[in-house]
Amino acid sequence: MTRVKILVPALLILTICSACRQDMHDQPRYKPQARNDFFPDMRSARLLIDGTVARGQLHEDSYFYTGKIGNNPGEVMPFSITHDVLERGQERYNIFCAPCHSRVGDGKGMIPSRGFSRMPPSYHIERLQKAPAGYYFDVITNGLGIMQGYSGQIPAKDRWAIIAYIRALQLSQKAGAADVPAGLNLPTALPKFEGDAPSGATLVTPAPPKKEEKKEGGVE
Amino acid sequence: MAQIFHRSLNLYTKASILVALVLGGAAFAGLMAFERSPYITNQGITKPQPVPFSHQHHVAGLGIDCRYCHASVETSAYANIPPTKTCFNCHSQIWTNAAMLEPVRESYRSGKSLVWSKLNDLPDYVYFNHSIHINKGVGCNTCHGPVDKMPLMYQANTLQMEWCLECHRNPEKFLRPRNQVFNMEYKQPTEELPVTVDNVAYTEQEALGKALTAKYHLRNVTDITSCSTCHR
Incomplete structure (x- = not known):
């Protein structure tokens, strides 16, 4: 009898516990960026072994990946600039560059204002207006001064797209009313924001112009 | 008797x-x-981290885009935790003596990774993919909640299957234009604030959702609620 008295609750507890096993939940495989105690650096993701090239990472087109012809920065874009390329460049610029260089490229971004020892230069100074595209590519890739390289965050194609957009920014700062194609209107008012315009790198959906009030007894 | x-x-x-x-x-x-309680789901619970990183400060305060750090989120299944080098893009200059950031500097000096606690942890039998959700117009905060208002990160939703299915059964209730996916301030269209896609102004989510379902070629509900879509 005492045996039964122990067995029944023991079985009950076992059933409950068995439902809490997490074997399927936490499977013994490596998820991205998982820890691995086997290696001294405790990373399951391994760096390439010296002298090997991963599939798809053979950078044969050296200009595309360095922006240099020989030792000199080249001026040409490795692919043609279309509207899509510029839009992609704008998007990537606003993500990765605007925090420091600001959305218009004057170097007065949010991050340096928090206490950089040196402010980033404006793209609209003469030296950078004249700098070739390959120079920008090299700086984005490898960094310069206190700016770190961005090759890990921005793929090469996007770096070129950003350069195309920087060129557009540079043009925009010198543009006049005569540069506006016929048939297009210059925006006269700033876009309106809902509430306070945040400093965010993503734009708030602009509020549309106020509609005329509907006075007819329409269906609600 | x-x-x-x-x-x-x-x-x-x-x-x-x-x-x-x-x-x-x-x-x-x-x-x-x-x-369904947070005790089981971990919803709304913060975990100790090596550095008390504030998304509120970095996203809402400084205006840094999600993708600045989570750079692989658009192209891979996994939204990466940034390497220490990404922290150092700015923190080589700012708060260089802050005691709070010592683990970051130590990691940068020694080359050892910071060990963060994973918060949004799905069971391993769920093959979740970030990139497809983003490319079909699911906003970051649809699942992750108001990250820009989180001084300390926590898991905003239950991440239980019934919660996933809420959207997989009715994706049109949640979709937004692709260019608004990373917008933490995005609001679903209303009469006052329509959302414009392809020069059409939508005033209600249902119409917008249907248009986006077609535009982004979403698979039908039978497909995206079938077991093997998420459990391979």
Whole structure:
């Protein structure tokens, strides 16, 4: 009898516990960026072994990946600039560059204002207006001064797209009313924001112009 | 032999059946509630981290885009935790003596990774992919909640399957234009604030959702609610 008295609750507890096993939940495989105690650096993701090239990472087109012809920065874009390329460049610029260089490229971004020892230069100074595209590519890739390289965050194609957009920014700062194609209107008012315009790198959906009030007894 | 139970107890007998039913129901409801509680799901719970990183400060305060750090989120299944180098893009210059950031500097000096605690942790039998959700127009905060208002990160939703299915059964209720996916301030269209896609202004989510479902070629509901879509 005492045996039964122990067995029944023991079985009950076992059933409950068995439902809490997490074997399927936490499977013994490596998820991205998982820890691995086997290696001294405790990373399951391994760096390439010296002298090997991963599939798809053979950078044969050296200009595309360095922006240099020989030792000199080249001026040409490795692919043609279309509207899509510029839009992609704008998007990537606003993500990765605007925090420091600001959305218009004057170097007065949010991050340096928090206490950089040196402010980033404006793209609209003469030296950078004249700098070739390959120079920008090299700086984005490898960094310069206190700016770190961005090759890990921005793929090469996007770096070129950003350069195309920087060129557009540079043009925009010198543009006049005569540069506006016929048939297009210059925006006269700033876009309106809902509430306070945040400093965010993503734009708030602009509020549309106020509609005329509907006075007819329409269906609600 | 006399009756053990007097007839006046009949009422109690009947009542006890009712009480048993109510108690059983309550126990079941309690269990269901318990299973959905933060104790089980970790919803709304922060975990200790090597550095008390504030998304609120970096996203809302400084205006840094999600993708500045989570750079692989658009192209891979996994939204990466940034390497220490990404922290150092700015923190080589800012707060260089802050004691709070010492683990970051130590990691940069030694080359050892910071060990963050994973918060939004799905079971391993779920093959979740970030890139497809983003490319089909699911906003970051649709699942991750108001990250820009989180001084310390926490898991905003239950991440239980019934929660996933809420959207997989009715994706049109949640979709937004691709260029608004990373916008933490995005609001679903209303009469006052329509959302424009391809020069059409939508004033309600249902119409917008249907248009985006077609535009982004979403698979039909049968497909995206089938088991093997997420459990391979």
